[in-house]
Amino acid sequence: MKKPFSLILLFSLLRLVSANAGTNLFDFTSPSLDPTDTVPYFLNEEDVPSYHDTLGFSPAFDLYSEWDTDKIHYTKFDINSLKDSSKKITLCDSNSCGYVQPFLGKVTCPFGPRRRYYHYGVDIDLETGDAVAAAFDGKVRIAKKSSSYGNVVVIRHSNGLETYYAHLSKINVEAGQEIFAGDVIGLGGNTGHSRGSHLHFEVRYLGQPINPADIISFTEDKLLSDTLVVNKQTFKYLVKGKKGANTENCGKLIAGNIYVIKKGDSLSTIAKRYGTSISSLCKKNGLKTTTILRLGQKIKI
C-alpha cells in the first residue's frame, strides 16, 4: 500500500511544480517566443473556430471571395451593377474607430485627372525615411515591389475597403500580417514611378478607386464621417470620363510654395507643372533662363 501512495504523492508534487512553473515538465521542445507555440495541439470542441470566426482571418472575404497576395489590383467591378439603393460602409463603430493619418504632411497632388493619366490617390509630401502608418485596422494583402508603385503595401479592411501606400523606401510588414491603425508599415520614399519622395495613398472598394478626400480631411487629420455611402455618385468620375487636364499643383512643394530641385528638373518642366512661366520663375528667384539648377536648390513658385 505504501508504494502506490508514494507514487501518487510524487505525481501530485510534479503536477504542482509544473503548474506553478507554467510549463509542462514533459515538454522537451526548446522554448520559443513565438505566440503560436502556445496554441494547444488538442482543442476542446468549443475551442474549434467556427465559420464566423474564420472570416476574421481574411477581412471582407464575403465581398471579395479571394485573397491574392501577388496581384495588386482586384478586378474592378462594374459600377452599373450597383443598385440604386446605396450601400453604407462603416468606417468607425464601437468596435473600431482607429483612423490614423498615414503621414501628417501636405497634400501635394489630389485625386483626379492629369494630362495623360488619372491620379487614383492623393500624394502626401514627406522625406525619405519618414514613418508611414496604417490608416485603419486590417490585414496586409500586398507587401512587394512593383514597377509603378515602387515598394507598396495594400491593406484590406473588414468593411471592404483597401488602402494603398506606395513609393516606400522600406516595407516593414509582410502579407498576411494583422495590422492596427497607426502601426508603422514602412518608411516613405521615392521608389517606382515617382518624382521626389512622397506617399501615394489610395482607397479602393472592390478594386474601384475612391477619392480619399471623400472620407478623410487631410488638413484636419480626421474622418469626415463615421460611414461612407457607396453608390453611383461615389464613382461619378468614371462616368464623367477620365480626360481633362488638371492644373492642380502636383509635385514636391514645401511651406510657402517653395520647390526643391530634383534630378531631371528644368525651369521649363517646373513652369509647366505649376502652371507658371519660365520668366516668372526667373523674376521671382533672380535667375537667368540659362542658369543651371542645382540639386536641392529651393526656388519660389
Ligand SMILES: [Zn+2]
Ligand atoms: Zn500619386
